[in-house]
Amino acid sequence: MPGKKMAKACMKCKQRKKKCSGALPCEYCVKINQPQDCEYQSRVKSKKAKVTERYISTLKSRIRELETERAKSSVDDRISSQEKVGASDVNPLIEPEYGFELHYKDEASSAKSKDGRSAIHYLGMSACAQFLIKLKESLSSPSGYPLAEHSSTATATALTPGDIPIDRHYIKSIRKEILPDVPDAEGLIDIASRIIGADYMFIESNYVENIVLTMIYKTPVPHDSKGLIKYTNELLRLLSHLALGSLFDKANPKSKSLGLKYHETTISLYGHIVNILDQAASGSLVQSLLYMAYFALSQDKTTFAFITVGSAIRTMFTLGFHKNAQSRSENRIFWLCFIYDRLLSVRFGFPLMIDENDINVPLFNEGDDSLTTISLDVYHFVSQVRLAKITTQIITKIYTQNPFSFLHNCHAVLKELKYWFDSLPNELKFDYDDIETGMIRATFNLHINYNYSIMISTRPVLLFVFRTILKASDKEAKLFEKRQFELILVLLESCIQAAEIQSRILTKLYYDGKMANCSFLDCHYIFSATIILILAGFCQMLSKKHVLYLGDVESLFEAIEHNLKILQGLSEYNAAARNFNHQLTEFIDLMSSEEVVGILKKDKSQKQNTSLLFQRKLTSPQPASLDKAPRSNEPIFDFEELGFVDLSHILNNMGDEVRSGSALDIFLNDAFQENSCEDLEREI
Structure with missing residues (x-):
C-alpha cells in the first residue's frame, strides 16, 4: 500500500531486534501474514507546562479570593433583582445558582448546532438521585460552593457472602x-x-x-x-x-x-x-x-x-x-x-x-x-x-422531514462524504480500477461502507427522477428546470457509479474467497447496489429527453446479472441472501411483466438492443467530482424513441437453481481456494 514510511520500527520488529521497512504494514508483518497487527507507537510532546507547587498554591489562593468576591457580588445582584421581579427564574438543577459554574459542565451544552440553534445537551439531572445530591449540596454548602462530584450511576446492591446469583x-x-x-x-x-x-x-x-x-x-x-x-x-x-x-x-x-x-x-x-x-x-x-x-x-x-x-x-x-x-x-x-x-x-x-x-x-x-x-x-x-457520524447527517437531513430542499441536502451530505474520502490515510486507499488481492478485509469493508453511504444519500434522487418520468406526458418539452437538472445529474452520477463500484468490489471479494458466506452485511450491500443498477437502467429506458446514465448499459446489466448469481449462490448458506434474492426476483418479474410494459409503452413490439442506445463508457469509476463545471440540460444523444428494457432474460439465464458443477458450486465448496480466478471465469 502507498504511504509515507514511519520514522521508527514497528513493535514486532522491535521485539525481534531486526530492521523494519517502516511501511504500514511493514514488509515483515506482510511476510508473516499479520498486516493487521503491525503497530507503531510514538511519543507526542505533552501540551502541559511544568510549574512549581508554590505557583499553583498562589493561583488557588487567588482563585478562592475571586470566587468569594464574585459570589458575594452575585448574591447582592440576585437579591436586588428578586426584589424587583419577585422570584428567581434560574433552574437550580441545571444552571449556576450563585453566578459561577456548576461542578459538571460540558462544552457541548453551550455549543451551537450547524443550523444556528442551540444544541440541547442532556445532563441527566432529572434523576431523583441527582435531585437528592442537589438537596444535600444546598444543606451542606449554603454558600453555593459545590461539593465533591458524585456519580449519577446507581451503585449496585452489595451481595451477601452466602448469596450465589448464578448457578x-x-x-x-x-x-x-x-x-x-x-x-x-x-x-x-x-x-x-x-x-x-x-x-x-x-x-x-x-x-x-x-x-x-x-x-x-x-x-x-x-x-x-x-x-x-x-x-x-x-x-x-x-x-x-x-x-x-x-x-x-x-x-x-x-x-x-x-x-x-x-x-x-x-x-x-x-x-x-x-x-x-x-x-x-x-x-x-x-x-x-x-x-x-x-x-x-x-x-x-x-x-x-x-x-x-x-x-x-x-x-x-x-x-x-x-x-x-x-x-x-x-x-x-x-x-x-x-x-x-x-x-x-x-x-x-x-x-x-x-x-x-x-x-x-x-x-x-x-x-x-x-x-x-x-x-x-x-x-x-x-x-x-467518522463515517458513522456522517450517517447521522444522512438520517437527519435526508430521511427526516425538514423545510430545506432535499436535493440540496443530498448534495451537502455528498460533499461531506467526499471530504471523508479525501481525508483517508493513504494506507486505506486503493485504485477502484485495479483492486489488489492482498489487502485485508477491513480495508475492503471501509470502502464498501463508504459507497453504500453514497448510495443511500443519493438514491432518493433516483426515485424522484423515476416518479417524475412516470408522471410526465410524451408532449412535455422538459421534465426538470435547468439548475435543478444540473444538480440531479451530479447526484445521479454519484449514485450509479457507487453502485457499480460496490458491485465490482464485492465481486472481487467473491472470486478471491474473501466474502463471508453467512454475512448479512455482504448480502445487504449486493442487494442495495442491484436495486440502484436496475432502477438506473429502467429510468434511462423511460427517458426520452435526457441522458441520465453515461455508462455502458451492457456492463450495467452484466453487473446486475452477476450480483443476482452471487446472491443466489449464497442463498444456500445465508437466510438474508435468500430473502434479498427473492425480493429482487419479484421486482424484476414485475418490471418485465406484460402489464407494466403495456402501461409504459403502447407499442410493445418496438424493442431495441440496449447496447445501441449508449456509446459512452464511464471514464472514471470514482464518485462524481463536485467541483467540475455542471453540464448542460441538453441531451447528449437525440433519441426519437427509446425501447423498453426487458429484464426477464436475466432470470431465464439464471434458472431457478444454480446448476450442479457450475463455477458457483466451486466458489462455495471448501476447495474453491485451490482454483485460480482464470479457471473459474472460463467455467462461467
Missing part, C-alpha cells in the same frame, strides 16, 4: 461440554477478528493470553459471587466470539451448526445474567450483546438484533461510558455502540438511540496527548466512526 454447576457444564479445545478456540477468535475486524469488533491485544487462556481455561470456576459474575461475563464474551468465528469458518463443514450452538448458549447464559444485571453490567457484557446482535443479523433476525443492540447501548449508558470513559477499552466500547446504532438505524429505518449532543468522550486515540498508537486497526476504526 455455578451450569457454568461448569458449559466450560466442560461446550467450549472447544484451546487451539480451536484461538482459531475461531482469529477468524472472527479477520472477517469482522476493527469495524464491528474489539479484541484487546492481550485478550487471548490474559482472559481466554488464563482466566477461562486454566483457572477453576470461582466460588465467590464477585469472581463468579466476572467469570460468567467473560465466558459469555468468549462464546460470542466463538459463534462469530464458526459462522465464517469455511474450512469446517459443521461450522454453521456449531455457530448456532454457541449462539444459543450465549442467549441462555445472558438469561442467567439478566437476573443480576445490576452487578454484572460491564464493558465485556456490552461487547457480548453487540456480537450477539451481529450473529442474529446474519440469521436475518432483525428485531432480535435491534433489541440486543438497544440492551448493549443502555448498559453502556448505565456504566457512563458516554460521559467519562476511564480507559481506552471503555472509549472503544462506547464508539462500537455508536457504530452499531448507526448501522441498524440507517439500514432498517429504526430511530437513533445515541444522540451526538449527549456524547462527552473524545474519539478513540484523540484524547491521549502522551502516547499515540499508529496501526491499521486504529485507522480503520477511526475512519468507520
Whole structure:
C-alpha cells in the first residue's frame, strides 16, 4: 500500500531486534501474514507546562479570593433583582445558582448546532438521585460552593457472602461440554477478528493470553459471587466470539451448526445474567450483546438484533461510558455502540438511540496527548466512526422531514462524504480500477461502507427522477428546470457509479474467497447496489429527453446479472441472501411483466438492443467530482424513441437453481481456494 514510511520500527520488529521497512504494514508483518497487527507507537510532546507547587498554591489562593468576591457580588445582584421581579427564574438543577459554574459542565451544552440553534445537551439531572445530591449540596454548602462530584450511576446492591446469583454447576457444564479445545478456540477468535475486524469488533491485544487462556481455561470456576459474575461475563464474551468465528469458518463443514450452538448458549447464559444485571453490567457484557446482535443479523433476525443492540447501548449508558470513559477499552466500547446504532438505524429505518449532543468522550486515540498508537486497526476504526457520524447527517437531513430542499441536502451530505474520502490515510486507499488481492478485509469493508453511504444519500434522487418520468406526458418539452437538472445529474452520477463500484468490489471479494458466506452485511450491500443498477437502467429506458446514465448499459446489466448469481449462490448458506434474492426476483418479474410494459409503452413490439442506445463508457469509476463545471440540460444523444428494457432474460439465464458443477458450486465448496480466478471465469 502507498504511504509515507514511519520514522521508527514497528513493535514486532522491535521485539525481534531486526530492521523494519517502516511501511504500514511493514514488509515483515506482510511476510508473516499479520498486516493487521503491525503497530507503531510514538511519543507526542505533552501540551502541559511544568510549574512549581508554590505557583499553583498562589493561583488557588487567588482563585478562592475571586470566587468569594464574585459570589458575594452575585448574591447582592440576585437579591436586588428578586426584589424587583419577585422570584428567581434560574433552574437550580441545571444552571449556576450563585453566578459561577456548576461542578459538571460540558462544552457541548453551550455549543451551537450547524443550523444556528442551540444544541440541547442532556445532563441527566432529572434523576431523583441527582435531585437528592442537589438537596444535600444546598444543606451542606449554603454558600453555593459545590461539593465533591458524585456519580449519577446507581451503585449496585452489595451481595451477601452466602448469596450465589448464578448457578455455578451450569457454568461448569458449559466450560466442560461446550467450549472447544484451546487451539480451536484461538482459531475461531482469529477468524472472527479477520472477517469482522476493527469495524464491528474489539479484541484487546492481550485478550487471548490474559482472559481466554488464563482466566477461562486454566483457572477453576470461582466460588465467590464477585469472581463468579466476572467469570460468567467473560465466558459469555468468549462464546460470542466463538459463534462469530464458526459462522465464517469455511474450512469446517459443521461450522454453521456449531455457530448456532454457541449462539444459543450465549442467549441462555445472558438469561442467567439478566437476573443480576445490576452487578454484572460491564464493558465485556456490552461487547457480548453487540456480537450477539451481529450473529442474529446474519440469521436475518432483525428485531432480535435491534433489541440486543438497544440492551448493549443502555448498559453502556448505565456504566457512563458516554460521559467519562476511564480507559481506552471503555472509549472503544462506547464508539462500537455508536457504530452499531448507526448501522441498524440507517439500514432498517429504526430511530437513533445515541444522540451526538449527549456524547462527552473524545474519539478513540484523540484524547491521549502522551502516547499515540499508529496501526491499521486504529485507522480503520477511526475512519468507520467518522463515517458513522456522517450517517447521522444522512438520517437527519435526508430521511427526516425538514423545510430545506432535499436535493440540496443530498448534495451537502455528498460533499461531506467526499471530504471523508479525501481525508483517508493513504494506507486505506486503493485504485477502484485495479483492486489488489492482498489487502485485508477491513480495508475492503471501509470502502464498501463508504459507497453504500453514497448510495443511500443519493438514491432518493433516483426515485424522484423515476416518479417524475412516470408522471410526465410524451408532449412535455422538459421534465426538470435547468439548475435543478444540473444538480440531479451530479447526484445521479454519484449514485450509479457507487453502485457499480460496490458491485465490482464485492465481486472481487467473491472470486478471491474473501466474502463471508453467512454475512448479512455482504448480502445487504449486493442487494442495495442491484436495486440502484436496475432502477438506473429502467429510468434511462423511460427517458426520452435526457441522458441520465453515461455508462455502458451492457456492463450495467452484466453487473446486475452477476450480483443476482452471487446472491443466489449464497442463498444456500445465508437466510438474508435468500430473502434479498427473492425480493429482487419479484421486482424484476414485475418490471418485465406484460402489464407494466403495456402501461409504459403502447407499442410493445418496438424493442431495441440496449447496447445501441449508449456509446459512452464511464471514464472514471470514482464518485462524481463536485467541483467540475455542471453540464448542460441538453441531451447528449437525440433519441426519437427509446425501447423498453426487458429484464426477464436475466432470470431465464439464471434458472431457478444454480446448476450442479457450475463455477458457483466451486466458489462455495471448501476447495474453491485451490482454483485460480482464470479457471473459474472460463467455467462461467
